Amino acid sequence: MALVEFVSPLHNRTQRDYIGRVTAHDKAACATIAKQWGQDYWDGAREHGYGGYSYDGRWLAVAEAMAAHYGLKAGDRILDVGCGKAYLLYEFTRAVPGIEVAGLDISEYGLNDAKAEVRPFLHHGHARSLPFEDNHFDFVFSLATLHNLAINELFSAVREIQRVGRKNKYIMVESYRNEREKANLLYWQLTCESFFAPDGWDWIYQQCGYDGDQEFIYFE
DSSP states (O other): OOBOOSSHHHHTTOOOOHHHHHHSSOHHHHHHHHTTOSHHHHHSOGGGSSSOOOOOSTTHHHHHHHHHHHTOOTTOEEEEETOTTOHHHHHHHHHSTTOEEEEEESOHHHHHTSOTTTGGGEEEOOTTSOOSOTTOEEEEEEESOGGGSOHHHHHHHHHHHHHHEEEEEEEEEEOOSSHHHHHHHHHHOSSOOOOOOHHHHHHHHHHTTOOSEEEEEOOO
16 A cells, blocks of 8 residues: 555645634534535535535646546546545546546535536445445545544445455545644544544555555644
8 A cells, every 4th residue: 555645735725723623612513413414514604514615626636646646548437435526526527538437425415516517427325335346447536534434334435445446546534643633633523433543544454455545634
């Protein structure tokens, strides 16, 4: 497994008030709302999730970097596990004209509010059971999704990503390298179920036979 950084530059641009996250509102109540994965999570108040998530083109640079790194070309099939509103998938269609995209997410609201150009290629479902054949995709990726799964679902999801990807794979999750980053992650998160340092994620990937790449984002 190789460590690659596609998303960290975007993640590090955001300034976060970690203490305010747990003092300004009832965080347990906010997390309960967030985990419904509905309008409140995507486009409601900031304490419930994104605080409004609309297309702004920021994901094009990520799609271009991934396409270059993995040598993606027209006709290749790619899958985004936990695609949300599928902005990254849309950007892949711009970065690599002729690429075949597919996405899966648990949020019906997110899928219904996705870019119209890729909406026909999106599936409602859970990462623990992907509705695709073995070795179907040239590139399978998952951004900021698998840490939202309980440990039993997490193992199933990693194995599913390995199963449906015939070539390149990439998983990005939230993690921590020290006690400060762990505390900040716990303060900030609303939907995480699995909290591990990179060594813990490495062990999980090894147990699941995952041979793709990885990235971690940290709350510094």
